[in-house]
Amino acid sequence: MPKPRRGRIPRAQEALVAKVVADGEVTEAQLQGLSMALQRPESTIKHMIQTARRHFNENAEHYVKTHREVVDKAAASEDPKALEVAVRGSQWAIEHMSADGERIIDKDTKGPSGVQVFVGLKFGGMKTPEGSGS
DSSP: OOOOOOOOOOOHHHHHHHHHHSSSSOOHHHHHHHHHTOOOOHHHHHHHHHHHHHHHHHHHHHHHHHHHHHHHHHHHOOOOHHHHHHHHHHHHHHHHOEEEESSSSSSOHHHHHHSSOOOOOTTTOOOTTTTTTT
């Protein structure tokens, strides 16, 4: 591993660490990975994480209020696209909001993210398998 850098931390590196912090708890592997990728000592990365958490928490009330306003406006609309925004916004809040490190629900880390569409086809004259519900 190259010699760790010292000195001023570029905004791009601060933004990267802030993004990792915003995504949830930082694991030991992520800490080590950031240290290697940014060529900074782990102690510097830990300090960057603490700073990012402090900034995130200072703005949390604003984000929650804004999020709620957007979801409420979308839910009040009869536009299907707006209702989709409301559903996604509410789901995001449920997955990301926490108190004392405990989340309302655990995030699904196994499946694909985004909207899933399942399409089934049924052709006339074909027999359906037993137990298929069709």
